[in-house]
Structure formats: structure tokens, C-alpha cells
Amino acid sequence: MPNNYIYDIDGDKEGNVYVGTYQGGISHFRGKEIIDVHHIIDSKAEMYDILVSHDQSLYVSLEKLYKLDLNPRTNKLKEKRIVYNSQVKRMSQIKPNFMSFTNGSSVYIWELGQDSMYLYPTLYSHNNVKAYNILYKNDYELYIGTTNGVYNLLFPINDDLPKTQKVTKRGEDLALKSNIRYVVDKKITKKQYFNLIPIDIFEEDTYKKEIFKDSTSIDYYISDMQKTSDGSIWISTYKNGVYRIKDHKIIKHYTESIKELTSNLCNRLFIDKQDRVWVATMRGISLIDYPRGMIRKITTDDGLVSNHITSIFKHDSLIYVGTSEGLNILDEKSVSSLNSAPPILIEEVKINEKNVPLKGQYKLKHNENSLYFKFNSISYNQKITYKYRIKNLDDKWLYTKDNYIRIPKIPKGKYVFEVKSINKDGLESLEKAQVFLQIKPHILYSFWAYLTYAILLILSVLAFVYFNIKRVRDKEQLNTQMAELEIKALQSQMNPHFVFNSMNAIQAYIFKNETEKASSYLSDFSTLIRSFLELSRKTFISLGQSLEAVQLYIKLEQMRTEDKFDFVLDIAPDVEMDIEIPTIVLQPFVENAIVHGLLNKKEKGILRIILQKKNEYNLIIRIEDNGIGREASKALKQNKQRKHPSRGMQIVEEHLNVLSKNKDYNLQIDIIDNVLDGSGTIVIMNLPID
Amino acid sequence: MEKLLQQHKVYIVDDEQKSREALVHILEKYCPNVQIIGVSSNIDDAFQNININTPDILFLDVEMPNGSGFDLLAKFDKIPFSVVFVTGFDKYAMQAIKFSCLDYILKPISIKDVMEIFEKIDNLPIKKEQKIETLLNNFQANATRHKIGIPVGDGYEFLGIDDIIYLEAEGNYTNLFLNNNKKVLSTRTLGDYETIFENYPFVRIHRKHIINLNYLSKYYRGDGGYVLLYNNIQLDVSRRKKENLLNKINAI
Incomplete structure (x- = not known):
């Protein structure tokens, strides 16, 4: 407000209030915010202290100490009464009906409402002593911080004079140069805190100085010290904001630069029942609600008559604000900046x-x-x-x-x-x-979908693994089968019948001294055995290789049987020798034709092998003999009870089955009994050309 | 004038007594122009004697307990005689011999084979030095570049195995396609080469073709599929050879 003398306050329909001042015209307050703000006293004197006593009386220290009577409904001033005729620096309620105050050089105890008051003589006897704060210790004791050290005051009992004791005496040798201003304590703790410049901390009974490392960082002139129930000491300074000290350390420094204070120039501190710290500054009030971690401010925007705050006191919901331009009383419930936004x-x-x-x-x-x-x-x-x-x-x-x-x-x-x-x-x-x-x-992205995907994945992995294992097993089985076939093929070619008959033949040549024939037969025989061994390791061989071996076999059989049959090989010109045929097919059928057909015939027989291409994809091999035929051979076999079992055909059959299954090689064999002259057999093989 | 048959000085090395006796018997009885100058049962004895008295022809057994026939040849710096191997059924020895195109006879020895050998020696100029060199080169365990002798119409051609891209059947002959864009017609069949190359990175992919896997750049799957070789040569793979090819590729 531009000036402080209000002569009229009027409100309009919308709740706006216009305040006319003596010199400066009209100040405009918005809405309801001003309603509970009362500009109680207009005084040029600095308002040093405010106290609401237990009996709800309001005391204000200006150039004199006043007791103010307000209309409890309107908070308008009814009456003011002078209590003490001089300026009072600090006041303190001590017992329910006593207060203590100091004018800076003397300390008084006053029973509220009485005419007389006690003066503490010890302090009074020191001329230059200035008292700074009063601390209520218990019903019988006070501490006073002065420029001459800390005094412990005892209450007067039975109308005796109050006694004074300078408590810091004992600690004087601890560099106490009598400049103690503040005593900060609550009776519940053992610790006492005395302020020097810089700050020192002393233990209560021994007055032993405690370590306070940060003491030198608070080098500004201290305006007030208070303590909150958590044991933190709050120190306000005239130039450098507010410090919070706990466990002998500065744990927080509040300043205006980070908007925590309205100003760094702080005059007073007040701790309310909720442990909130009210800071009276040169630019309004800062409320440090540290238990809730909130900081708020009250300024002229909220209806304060001035932002230059010299003292502050709070009683119930009422905030008593001493400004350079008088006393304001605000109800905190109606100060919008103290309240949260609407729900x-x-x-x-x-x-x-x-x-x-x-x-x-x-x-x-x-x-x-x-x-x-x-x-x-x-x-x-x-x-x-x-x-x-x-x-x-x-x-x-x-x-x-x-x-x-x-x-x-x-x-x-x-x-x-x-x-x-x-x-x-x-x-x-x-x-x-x-x-x-x-x-x-x-x-598609839901849990169930993912579960389904997971199951499908697992199933497909399992299936993959299963089929792979099966494939490997099948392959192993196939390999085993093929290995068995190799052995069987060799067995069928080198059948004992043929081997021993051949040896027999060689022996006969030796007996007859036909050494060259023996040697020749032997070397052919060994060549044939060698080719059997070599070729039986392969499943397919070329037609040329196969014919070479079978011709050698036929030659040996002819030699052994002294040309019991003739052999004719008839190859069509378009048949290529590199056509691949299964290793086993030719020899067993030729052997069958010779052993079971031709050798049992009385006359000289003839063996014919005819090769021709049916078309580009099929080779026809015909093995013809004019032997005794299959029926006669079978009958003969039963009669003779021959020991050589005709396993050749059986092996060929097995062999071709495996080839059909595993190599997709399908060979067709027809065996025709020669119907022309009732003897002989024709084997017709139809082989695919790859 | 009676044709003067060349007199051959022959040396025989074989660890088996019966085998030596058989060969000596055949040579004495059926080869009148042969003079047997010595017989040994092991290579050390043979090396000593041959150095003193050099034969024209050495009949050399391959498989012997105290050093093979190849070991004996390796001892000589220079070999001024023809070598005829005598072998039973040793696959690797046979392969090595066929590679080098050296002469060999098989046990049991047939009179016909021995006589054919002499006929060959009498009538054909043999590049024996190169053959033996090829043999010994391939026989070395750490040989990096294996060589092969290729019987061609008028003699032999010696090639590095690595130079062969693929082989193609041409009737009873075989065409060898080389990496210098040349083609060699060999008198061996493709089947012979399949046997010879059994332990080399060659694989029969078709009755017409054997390929060198070192030149295989891609295999396209199909019924049988086909392969793409060096220089974009494309060859079919037959259905039944497909598995063979895949096995060999996987084995590498």
C-alpha cells in the first residue's frame, strides 16, 4: 500500500475492496483475500515483538509495550493499554500467568494484569549489557542471552526478589567474551546452544564447546535463532537468509536466489505448533514448511499492509504480523497463497x-x-x-x-x-x-497368442528333431543294409561251389602236367576274384566292367567244363559301355544259366547274352540258355539233394528291393521258360539308364 | 639274318620265396633273352647289389615288411633301369602305380603278363625317369602337388592333379579338361579314373562326368540338379550320383 493511513474502506458488489489512503489514492485488493486482514495499529515505531498470552491477550511492542483488546468477531480494535512505558525488545510467556520481557538492558518479570513487576538486579547492574533473547527453561528458570553472556534467572518465590546467576561464568575461559546473544534450547534436551559470532555450541552442564565445523560459514550478522522439535537449529541473518543446522552441520541454506525466501534480509523467526518456520523478511513472510517440504510466501498480494516485516507471531489460525507500518492479523485459512488449489x-x-x-x-x-x-x-x-x-x-x-x-x-x-x-x-x-x-x-500379441506361438515353435522344433533323428536312423539303417548287401553280393559271386570247382580244375591240370593251362586258369581265376573283391564294394558299376568280369567267369566255366557250352555275346552298336548297372545283376543269372541249365544238359549248349537299348532310357539285357529249363532243374535238384543252395536269386531279389527303396532304382526282370523246344530259360532285364 | 633279340638283365626283389621262385621259373622257361643277375628278399640287400651290378629291368615287389618297393626306389639318385612292380591286392600301391603309369604285374603271376611286359619294353620307348619321379613325388607323405601320368595315344602326359577341372567319358576313352583351357584325351576309361581318384577330391556326378571339387563353385538342387564349375561350366548331376556328390562335399 502506498500509504498507511486508511480513512475509509468500502466493498463493492463483487467483493472487491477499495481502500482509500490519505495520500496515495486507492489501493485495490482482489476479492475476498483482504477480509480478515486488519490494520490494527498505525505506528511509525518498529514493531519489535508480538505476543499472545495464554489468556488470549495480545501484547505488542512498539515505542511502548501495549496490550490490545480486539473485538473477537470483527477483530477491530476496542481498546489499547500501555503495559510498560518504554521500548521492549523481546517478550516471552513463562508461566501461565507470567511474562518476561527485556528492554535490552533490563529483564522484567510481570504477573499478567498486575501493576507491579520484578526487575532482575544483576543485569541491571551492568550498564552496557544488551539482552537479545529470553528462553523459558521451566517453571522456575529462564535463560537470557546478552552481550555479557548467558544469564540463568530464577523466579522469585514468596515475593522474594528474583535471583540472577550468570551461567556462562564457568565457561568464560572457553573464549566466551560475553557476546552471547541467543540461547536456543528446549527443556527436553540436554544440549544448550549459545550464539557467538561466529556460532559455537556448548554442552549444557559442562559448557564444553562442541565441534561445529561450519561455524565460520555463517559470518553474517545473526538476527534470530530458534529450534524445531527435530533438533534443528534455525538461524536467520540480516543479510544472508536462513540456515538450518543439525548434528553440528549446516544441512540447508535458504536464500532468495532460489525463491525459497522472499528476501535474504531476515528479521525474525517463529516456529509454530506444526514445526513450520515463519520467516519475517524485508519483503514479506516466507513460510518454510519443512516437514512437508513446501515453501510458501505471504506478501502485500495477500493483503499485508507492508512487506517490511519486523516481527511475527502465530496463535491458532491467526498470524500476527508486525510491519514497519503497523500490525496485520491474517487468518491463515483465508490466505489463498497458504492454501492449495481447489480440488x-x-x-x-x-x-x-x-x-x-x-x-x-x-x-x-x-x-x-x-x-x-x-x-x-x-x-x-x-x-x-x-x-x-x-x-x-x-x-x-x-x-x-x-x-x-x-x-x-x-x-x-x-x-x-x-x-x-x-x-x-x-x-x-x-x-x-x-x-x-x-x-x-x-x-495376435496377447499372452494366449504368444503361448500358442511358443507351443507351435516347440512342436515344430520337436518335429524337426524327430524327423532328423529318423532320417539319420534311416540312413544308418540304409548304410547297414547296403553293407550287408555288399557281403551278400560277394558271397553270391564267390560261392563255394564255384571256388572249389575252380581249385579242382587247377589240381586236375597239375595232375595232367598241363602246367601252362594250370597257370593260365589260375591267373584268370585270380583276376576274377580280384574283380569280385573290387566291384562288390560298389553298388553300381559300368556295363563294361560288369561284362568283363562275367566274360572271365564264363571263360573259366568253359575251361573247367571243357567247352560244355558255347558263349555268344551280342551287343547292339548303340549300347554304351559306360551305362551303369547294379553290380550284382549279371553274374548270378549267368551262373544260374550255366550251373542249373547248361551243365545238366547232355549235349553242348549255348549261352547267349544280348544287349540292346529299348529306348533312350531303357537297356534290355537278355540272358538266354538252351539248358534243361527251370522245371527239370528243380526236379533234378530235389533228386540230387544238392548241398549248394541256390541263394543267388534270393540275394538278387533282396538287393534289388533295397535299390528300389533307397535309390529309387527300379529294374524289371522277367524269366520266361523257353516254350519253343520246351527247354532253356530266357531272363529279360529291363534296366533304366540314368 | 636272325633278329638279334635284346638281352635283358633282370633283378628280382620279393620277400616271398615262392613268389620269387615262380617268377624265376617263368623267366627262365619262357623268356630266353633274359638274364637274371640277382634276387633279393629285402630292399637293403637289393640296393647294395644293384649299385654294384645295374640291371635293365627290376621286378619289384611293393609290399614288403622291411621297406616297400617305393622305399627302395627313393634311395637311388638316378634310376637307369626299368621298373616292373609285382603286387597282390594293395589298393594304395595300385593307385600310386597307376598314377605314374609304371608297369606292373599281379600275383599270381601269369606267363602271359610277363611276356607282354617284355614285348612292351622291347617296343615302346618308356619315359621311365618321369614315371618314377611322379610315383615318388606322390608317394611322399607331404607332397603338395600330386601328379598323374595320363596314357595318351602316343605315350604319356604328366599333369598336376590340381590342374584337372573335370573328366568326361568319350567311349572307352576319357577327355580331361584342364584349367589352361586345354583338353587331353586319355586312353583310360572314366571308370578307371573313378578308381584312381578315389582318395582325391574328385567325384563322379554322372556316368559321363567326374569333377574336381576344387573347381566346384555351386550346386543347384533339383531332381539330380546340376553343378557350376570354374569358368561357368555347367554339368548335370544324375539322380543316383547326387547323394554321392553331397556326401563328398560334406566330407571336405
Whole structure:
């Protein structure tokens, strides 16, 4: 306010109040905020201290100490009475009906409402002593911090004079140069804290100095010291803000530079019942609500008559503010900057542009993810802004002046939509309005879908493994089969019948002294054996190789049987010798024709092998003999009870079965009994050409 | 004038007594122009004697307990005689001999084979030095570049195995395609080469073709599929050889 003399206050219909001042015209206060603010006393004197005693009396120290009577309903001044006719620096309620005060050089005890008061003579006897604060220790004791050290005052008993004891005497040799200003203590603790410049901490009984490392960092002139119930000492300075000290360390320094104080120039501290620290500064009041971690301010915006605050006292909900321009009383309930913004409610929710009933929680499908929220503060005549966030999507708060918000396309997940209102002082609503959201994933991405995928994957892996194992096993089985076939093929070619007959033949040549024939037969025989050994390791060999071996075999049989049969090999010119045929096919049929057909015939027989191409893809091998034929041979076999079992055919059959199964090689064999002259056999093989 | 048959000085090395006796018997009885100058049962004895009295032809057993026939040849700096190996059924020895195109006879020895050998020696100029060199080169365990003797119309050609890209059957002959864009027609069949190359990175992919896997750049699967070789040569793989090819590729 430009000036401090108010001659008229008037209110208009809208609740605005116009205050006319003597010199400066009109100040404008907004709305209701001024209603409980009372400009009680107009005084040029600095308001050193304010006290509301236990009996609800209000004492104010100006150029004199006044007791003020207010109308309890309107808080208008009814009456003021002088208690002490001189300036009082500090006041303190000590017992229910006593107060103590000091004018800086003397300390008085006054029983409230009485005419007389006690003066502590010891202090009085020192001329230059200045008292700075008064601390109530118990019902019988006070501490006074003075420029001459700390005094312990005992109450007068039975109208005796009050006794004074200088407590720091014992600690004088501890560099106490009598400049103790403040005694900060609560009776519950053992510790006492005395202020020097810089600060020292002393133990109560021994006055032993305790270590306080940060003491030199508080080198500004100290204006006040107070203690909160957590044991923190709060120190205000005239130039450098407020320090909080705990466990012998500065744990926080409050300054205006980081908006924690209205000003660094601090006059007084007041600790209220909720342990909040009220700081009276040259630019308003700062409220450090450290238990709740909040800082607020009260300035002329809230109706203070001045921002130059010299003292502060709080009683119940009333804040008594001593300013350079008088006393203000504010009800904290009506100071908007002390209150949070009005509560907020969500009014309307739309999903995909359709209104839905209000709920605390929404479970939504993957495509129900475009949301709209409308919210409102309970109507209040001030500008409200909002902050909101979608927790889990983006935890950062976003600000808006609109009372609705549109959120397009939220991905699947769980979120909380939160919104708070903010009043013009930047204070938020205590409660936030919130809606829990769950956007379910698309069915293809749901848990069940993933489970299905997992099962399918496992099944396909299992199937893959199973079929691989089966394949390897089949292959192993095939390899075993092929190995067995090799042995069987060799067995069928080198059958004992042939081997021993050949040896027999050689022996016969030796007996007859036909050495050259023996040698020749032997070397052919060994060549044949060698080729049997070599070729039987292969499943397929060339037609040329096969014919070479079979011709050698025939030659040996002819030699052995002294040309019992003739042999004709008839190869069509277009038959290539590099056509591949199974190793085993030729020799067993030739052997059959010779052994079972031709050798049992009385006359000279003939063996014919005819090769011709049926077409580009088929080779025909005909093995013809004019032997006794299969029927006669079978009968002969039974008669003779021959020991050589005809396993050749059986082995060929097995062999060809395996080839058909494993190599996809299909060979067709027809055996025809020669019907022309009732004897002989024709074997016709139809071999695929690869 | 009676044709003067060349007199051959022959030396025989074989660890088996009966085998030596058989060969001596055949030579004495059926080869009148042969003079047997010595017989040994082991290579050390043979080396000593041959150095003193050099033969024209050495009949040399391959498999012997105290050093093989190849070991004996390796001892000589220079070999001024023809070598005829005598072997039973040793696959690797046979392969090595066939590689070098040296002469050999098989046990039991046939009169016909021995006589054919002499006929060959009498009538054909033999590049014996190169053959033996090839043999010994391949026989070395750490040989990096294996060589092979290729019987061609008028003699032999010696090639590095690594130079052969693929072989193609040409009737009873075989065409060898080389990496210098040359083609050699060999008088051996493709089947012979399949046997000879059994332990080399060669694989029969078709009745017409054997390829060198070192030149294989890609195999395209199909019924049988086909391969792409060096220089974009494309060859079919027959159905039944496909597995053979894949096995050999996997084995590398």
C-alpha cells in the first residue's frame, strides 16, 4: 500500500475492496483475500515483538509495550493499554500467568494484569549489557542471552526478589567474551546452544564447546535463532537468509536466489505448533514448511499492509504480523497463497470419441486407444491451470489452460492418467484426479497368442528333431543294409561251389602236367576274384566292367567244363559301355544259366547274352540258355539233394528291393521258360539308364 | 639274318620265396633273352647289389615288411633301369602305380603278363625317369602337388592333379579338361579314373562326368540338379550320383 493511513474502506458488489489512503489514492485488493486482514495499529515505531498470552491477550511492542483488546468477531480494535512505558525488545510467556520481557538492558518479570513487576538486579547492574533473547527453561528458570553472556534467572518465590546467576561464568575461559546473544534450547534436551559470532555450541552442564565445523560459514550478522522439535537449529541473518543446522552441520541454506525466501534480509523467526518456520523478511513472510517440504510466501498480494516485516507471531489460525507500518492479523485459512488449489474432478471421459460412463479404471481393447478427458476444479473465482500426465507412458507433467485433454493412440500397456489443478500462486490441488487405464494388446500379441506361438515353435522344433533323428536312423539303417548287401553280393559271386570247382580244375591240370593251362586258369581265376573283391564294394558299376568280369567267369566255366557250352555275346552298336548297372545283376543269372541249365544238359549248349537299348532310357539285357529249363532243374535238384543252395536269386531279389527303396532304382526282370523246344530259360532285364 | 633279340638283365626283389621262385621259373622257361643277375628278399640287400651290378629291368615287389618297393626306389639318385612292380591286392600301391603309369604285374603271376611286359619294353620307348619321379613325388607323405601320368595315344602326359577341372567319358576313352583351357584325351576309361581318384577330391556326378571339387563353385538342387564349375561350366548331376556328390562335399 502506498500509504498507511486508511480513512475509509468500502466493498463493492463483487467483493472487491477499495481502500482509500490519505495520500496515495486507492489501493485495490482482489476479492475476498483482504477480509480478515486488519490494520490494527498505525505506528511509525518498529514493531519489535508480538505476543499472545495464554489468556488470549495480545501484547505488542512498539515505542511502548501495549496490550490490545480486539473485538473477537470483527477483530477491530476496542481498546489499547500501555503495559510498560518504554521500548521492549523481546517478550516471552513463562508461566501461565507470567511474562518476561527485556528492554535490552533490563529483564522484567510481570504477573499478567498486575501493576507491579520484578526487575532482575544483576543485569541491571551492568550498564552496557544488551539482552537479545529470553528462553523459558521451566517453571522456575529462564535463560537470557546478552552481550555479557548467558544469564540463568530464577523466579522469585514468596515475593522474594528474583535471583540472577550468570551461567556462562564457568565457561568464560572457553573464549566466551560475553557476546552471547541467543540461547536456543528446549527443556527436553540436554544440549544448550549459545550464539557467538561466529556460532559455537556448548554442552549444557559442562559448557564444553562442541565441534561445529561450519561455524565460520555463517559470518553474517545473526538476527534470530530458534529450534524445531527435530533438533534443528534455525538461524536467520540480516543479510544472508536462513540456515538450518543439525548434528553440528549446516544441512540447508535458504536464500532468495532460489525463491525459497522472499528476501535474504531476515528479521525474525517463529516456529509454530506444526514445526513450520515463519520467516519475517524485508519483503514479506516466507513460510518454510519443512516437514512437508513446501515453501510458501505471504506478501502485500495477500493483503499485508507492508512487506517490511519486523516481527511475527502465530496463535491458532491467526498470524500476527508486525510491519514497519503497523500490525496485520491474517487468518491463515483465508490466505489463498497458504492454501492449495481447489480440488479437481474428472467430469467426462470419451473413448474413440464416444462418451463412456465415469469409472476409476478402464480396460480397453487395442483399438480403443484414443481418449478424451474433461476435468474441472470446483468453481472458484480464480484462474486455474492444470497439469496432467499419463504415468508409464511419459512421467513428465504437461501443463494446459484448457480443462480437457485429448490423447490419441496410446500403445498397449498399463497407465494412469493423472491431473491436478494449479491456482494462480502456483499451488497445486492436494489431491490428484486419476483414472487407471489398461490397453490390451491386439489378440495376435496377447499372452494366449504368444503361448500358442511358443507351443507351435516347440512342436515344430520337436518335429524337426524327430524327423532328423529318423532320417539319420534311416540312413544308418540304409548304410547297414547296403553293407550287408555288399557281403551278400560277394558271397553270391564267390560261392563255394564255384571256388572249389575252380581249385579242382587247377589240381586236375597239375595232375595232367598241363602246367601252362594250370597257370593260365589260375591267373584268370585270380583276376576274377580280384574283380569280385573290387566291384562288390560298389553298388553300381559300368556295363563294361560288369561284362568283363562275367566274360572271365564264363571263360573259366568253359575251361573247367571243357567247352560244355558255347558263349555268344551280342551287343547292339548303340549300347554304351559306360551305362551303369547294379553290380550284382549279371553274374548270378549267368551262373544260374550255366550251373542249373547248361551243365545238366547232355549235349553242348549255348549261352547267349544280348544287349540292346529299348529306348533312350531303357537297356534290355537278355540272358538266354538252351539248358534243361527251370522245371527239370528243380526236379533234378530235389533228386540230387544238392548241398549248394541256390541263394543267388534270393540275394538278387533282396538287393534289388533295397535299390528300389533307397535309390529309387527300379529294374524289371522277367524269366520266361523257353516254350519253343520246351527247354532253356530266357531272363529279360529291363534296366533304366540314368 | 636272325633278329638279334635284346638281352635283358633282370633283378628280382620279393620277400616271398615262392613268389620269387615262380617268377624265376617263368623267366627262365619262357623268356630266353633274359638274364637274371640277382634276387633279393629285402630292399637293403637289393640296393647294395644293384649299385654294384645295374640291371635293365627290376621286378619289384611293393609290399614288403622291411621297406616297400617305393622305399627302395627313393634311395637311388638316378634310376637307369626299368621298373616292373609285382603286387597282390594293395589298393594304395595300385593307385600310386597307376598314377605314374609304371608297369606292373599281379600275383599270381601269369606267363602271359610277363611276356607282354617284355614285348612292351622291347617296343615302346618308356619315359621311365618321369614315371618314377611322379610315383615318388606322390608317394611322399607331404607332397603338395600330386601328379598323374595320363596314357595318351602316343605315350604319356604328366599333369598336376590340381590342374584337372573335370573328366568326361568319350567311349572307352576319357577327355580331361584342364584349367589352361586345354583338353587331353586319355586312353583310360572314366571308370578307371573313378578308381584312381578315389582318395582325391574328385567325384563322379554322372556316368559321363567326374569333377574336381576344387573347381566346384555351386550346386543347384533339383531332381539330380546340376553343378557350376570354374569358368561357368555347367554339368548335370544324375539322380543316383547326387547323394554321392553331397556326401563328398560334406566330407571336405
